[in-house]
Amino acid sequence: MKTIVCMKQVPSSNEVRLHPVTKTIIRDGKASVINPFDASALEQAVQIREKLGGSITALSMGILETAELLRDGISRGCDEAVLLSDCAFAGADTLATSYTLSLGVDKIGDFDLILCGKMAVDGDTAQIGPELAQTLGIPYATDVIEILEVDETKITVKRGIDGGTQVITLPYPALITVVKEIQKPRLPSIQSIGDSLQKEITIYTAPELGADETRTGLNGSPTEVVQTFIPENKVDCVELTGSIAEICKSIATIRQEVK
């Protein structure tokens, strides 16, 4: 059983502010973490391997620094890690990202199951899973909340749908995207952290992947940000003042007025 887990590096905090004077964008604190959904996906993959044996490869497209996060992934249980890193990948939207990841998958080769997070918390687009599955031409299930059965040829999952749930069987090769709650990521042991330091992270550049550079990065991204702005809010606001008791009274009155 060969599993690939797609892992994305995301900023640890989403605090992006406006400069008070120049009104331009500032972001303080640059620490990065593994997208929490992907950490859960990795834990799920580890549990599948505990049952069926086989190997787990972590796959990421990102800047070179992402190698450190992949090392963290190794300490939490993946056997190998592959990083796709090249200037030609910069500025990728979801279409270009899924194309690039598909090349990484081809390079790893011969897999049974791919796990993605349901979404990455920096953008919440939740598009990479289905786009990658389509690019690879394999069946997929989004929003998986539980693995019901898994063997060497197929996986049966429960997924969330609008207003309910669905149980689906997917024959391999297949892709699933998982919710964060599917498993709680384990903490790496001191031993496994030590071991992970010895491991090589495989890094592939665009030429090594045989990438068509009109399909990667900014070149391969049909979408483009043309404007950014802070919306203006202009509601007339009345301040309720007085003692707490008085404020409660005012609120009770407003509640009564709204029928």
Added chain:
Amino acid sequence: MPQLIINKELCRGCTICTRSCGSDALHMRGRLAEVNDNCILCGICVKSCPFGAITIEKEEKINTEMDAYKNLWVFVEINQNRIAEVSLELLGIGRKLADEKGCHLVAVVLDENALLFAEDLISYGADKLIVCNDKGIGIYAEESCAHILDDLVEKEKPEIFLFGATGVGRSLAPRVAAQAKTGLTADCTVLEIDGDTGLLRQTRPAFGGNIMATIVCLAKRPQMSTVRAGVMAKMEYDRTRSGTIQKVSYQNQLPEAKRIILETSFAPKTNSITDAEFLVVVGRGIGAKKNMKLVHTFAEKIGAQVAVSRPLVDMGYAEYPKQVGQTGCTVAPKLLISLGVSGAIQHLAGITRAEKIIAVNADDTAPIFGISHYKVVGDCVAFLKEYTKD
């Protein structure tokens, strides 16, 4: 290859760009900013520079085949024998955009019983229906739907294609976009037509912060977006409208589905916060988890339901269906009482349709006050204790 260019004449060495960068790609060399290989061309520094010193240089994308793409399509979901509310809302915004563009609004309905809904869809704005009512077809025959949509997009060439950001929409739209090799913008909160270019301007909160970004899809078609339920307004039902129906059939023509659906079950509809007339929305300012008890007592007392901001879902104070915001539910109560919520853009995206908002926040400058009708500057826990005292 596209790259980031820093104009040395214009750079004043203010360091704002280095602080705007989320990838550690900008550093100062002396009094000038300099970019390194970490750059992911996200463009945030371009917008951050007060002096316009940063630009991204790239090749112009021109695609002459694009002119063949016409009309605005909406993917209509029939779920549990009803038209999903979000599909009607998409027809509402779609009608407006189609009128601005002077094109047709087409509803695509893939469902065994699709024809039962034809009149309603036309009355809610569609000019034309593309219907596939083959036996067994429906939104949960997702693979078949995907193949049908691929084929329709290729043959009929829609210029714009809108999906609800429902479970089905979020699974199907990226799948269809990848096949068409086009862009897809998730969770748009505003859709407009650019007066000059006729392009679809898709606006959503972006860069993970309190910033809105307007996105266009330049050189690929269709231009695709998903929109959450409750964000757009549906049209008044207009029985006098007329429209045409194009029936398509794919019987025995589709590749066999690989996924096997063993069971589809629907939970009984619980009180959803989307329908609530009175709503209490709680944020991180509530403090300890035990304070949620106070919240529920308060809500019961005033006959309201309880919803939360995203961090409270992350912390396990409430379940995801109770989350309001861009990536949760959009709510439209008559009265919304917001307690300890800062009012981040992603949160506001979910509550702007509330008729009246009372906000309690300890910080006088919290952005939530910007959209509130009544503000209380103070401790929400103390307020709850007082209100629920007897």
